[in-house]
Amino acid sequence: MAVAFGNLAMVDNRRELRDEVHYRARAFGPDARQLGFLVVNLSPQGLMARSEAPFEIGDRLRVVFPGTGSLVAEVRWSLGGRVGCRFEHAIDLASYYELLATLLKAR
Template sequence: MRIINLSPLGLMCRSDERVSVGERVTVWLPLVQDMPADIRWVEDGRIGMEFIEPIKPRIYDALMALIPPRRTAW
């Protein structure tokens, strides 16, 4: 699984795993460990999940600080 987008309420990822809308999964994230989430949509190898409990703002900010800056193609 590769996370494409992360918010306090959920995430979008790319994955080859087969999951179904409505399925409950557990996602491991740094700092918060296991995050239960419900699958909300599945399309073309992408999966949208909603966390059962939102990530607290302080923890979310710390998670974002762990992501290296993106490089441009310039």
């Protein structure tokens, strides 16, 4: 999928699909301070969230999810209050589907 921003274009090369979740997670930035963090979509390998906090590529965050606990995620991109992160360790599929069911039920 290609996305255009003015004269810039980005190509989405992710292999995995993302599941829409809209989950307000507890998250902690590189300085260990708690962040406002709304997870918009999720996959076993990463997430996209909305947050007012400024992030740099390579920042490491901790995001807390029910059942899986605290996951470390590395910022891959940040743009206009949105941030894309890749988990340090992917969530195994059985745990992922349990987490997804819990998050969708919480809506």
